[in-house]
Amino acid sequence: MRTRISVLSIFLVVLLILLSKGFAVIVVYRDGSTLEGTIEDSNSSYVVVNSTLGKIQIPVSDIQSIVFKDGMIPQSGQEFSLNGKRYRGYVIELSKDYAVVTTWFGKIKLNLKSDSVDYLGFEKVELPSVTSEPFFQVELVLNDYYICSLINGEMIVGGELNTSDDYITVVDSYKNTFFILKGALEYIYIPYKQAKGYDMVVLDTGRKLYGVVKKISDTQYEISGHWGKVIVNENNIVFSTYKEAKEQSSEIVQYIQLEKAIYDKDGVATIVTDVPVKVEGKEVRKINIYPKEIVDPRTGITFVLVPGGVFKMGADASWKNVEEDELPQREVYVSAFYISKYPVTVKQYLDFLKASQTGSSIIAGKQINPVEIDFLGQKVRASYSAPANLLNVPITGINYASAKAYCNWAGYQLPTEAQWEKAARGTDGRRYPWGNESQTKYNDGRKDYPVDEFENVDISPYGVVNTYGYPIELCRDYYAKDAYKKLPKENPLNTTGTYVVGRAGVLAGRITDRIPLTPSEPRNDVTFRVVMDAEEAFNIVKKPLNNKLLGITWFVVNENVKKQYSVKSEGLYVAFVETGSPAQLAGIKTGDVIVKIDGKNIKSYDDALKALSGKRQGDISTLTIDRGGKAIEIKVRLGVWLF
Incomplete structure (x- = not known):
């Protein structure tokens, strides 16, 4: 789409230059003959060319193409070329200041003062039709540009975005205006700076939207933003930050008003009380307020909060067939942290492989394939790809070093055993993430399931999904059989050993099972998830990723x-x-x-x-x-x- 847009822009630029000071071109007639010269004037009816034969007025209906760059040869008059790339389409309107080109995804009004057009076609061609029903998703990005990703993978980037009934309108840095049919869009990316007041809403179709949420009836909500607006039924919403934010902020506001809080700075307030504040019978002097769920806009990973405190770690000795390395069960304190709600996906790991400055020793994983190019007769690895149907499954076929490399790229860490187990089972010593009663629906490892496939069954008290079923998940700790006997009871971590720890419940039928893994060995049944310290999380997600500068x-x-x-x-x-x-x-x-x-x-x-x-x-x-x-x-x- 950018290429088509560029072509339109080039065409407009050419027209503008022609009208103002003349532009050297080759006009290709529909009978195959040509005329060289400079354009003196143009409109939708004719083009005036100043040639060695004098000024010639050529009807647009006689023109197949206008070529602006030496060596660029149109294959037909039903295409145009921008910056060396050909596109199907043709000019539908022409003036001194702009040209309008039609394409399969809509139309482009080109600013004729830019210089990017190779050639323009003037012969009509039948273009593919686009459904009028929009299904695009809305995402946020850290940069300052609006980005429209089309259903064929092409992208249009601009600094301004608006909407009408049929089109999303994007204006690029060359002042070219793209009118994109809503049905041609797959994603719209909005700068996070321009999304103040937006909430995220996920529908049962999988569609995700960021916008201002407004309740318009007992059963319907309006979601609106730069991209337009939609009305959705409440029973079609499977997740929304709107409800949670409303409930949390309401409770906090009531408490702050009651206690006469005083704002300090940088998101900090002071509450002055006449009597000590107690929680669970204990006097407290500081209350931490964390969102229950956050999304890192850099990587797209969703994190859930696991509050600090004590939990029962290890197996109950009364359970059958408990291994010695799961004992004794003891109370362990873990500081508050955020853990990824799902294992890292193929898409998230693929982004890392493409963008990071990590060396070639990193393992690509089971679902990811190398992309090779032919250069001077030699095959050269240039990138990586993965099948579209596997992008949302857990990455597997990696090893401990590769998982650590991903963490280093983003500023995350692998969870400690204690963090993993608390996130997976809560505080009460339960046998499974969901309680003490067994069930049969979980990831059995027989195929690659999406990470959210079991979020209504294999889910912990904190909302962490798929810790019981496959794949096995890597922890930061090195394995020691007697770790529970020798490690401290506050934020324990074993940093030495031959093997590392893998965790899952499915192999032994309990969430406390510990699995020694060889650090260097890639396994097709192993994945990982990541954590951030709660105090540092909002600083971490603001830090730049360790990306390649150009790509x-x-x-x-x-x-x-x-x-x-x-x-x-x-x-x-x-x-x-x-x-x-x-x-x-x-x-x-x-x-x-x-x-x-x-x-x-x-x-x-x-x-x-x-x-x-x-x-x-x-x-x-x-x-x-x-x-x-x-x-x-x-x-x-x-x-x-x-x-």
């Missing part, structure tokens, strides 16, 4: 590259651009040659590393690229990926 595979331009790929400039040849990478979001394309970074000439990998040295996530760098013999400057927001 491209490049090679030094040598004689072979020049010959094989018709490259003339010295620099780094872009052989692959990662989906969702800073480079892709900025508009860099395969086949570009990077010749300068922030004004510094680039002829080797070392040159690029030096130019990017000291840069941090979110910094803006200007890349000068050779695209088909033309120098173009592109600004890239380094390290900011779209997941």
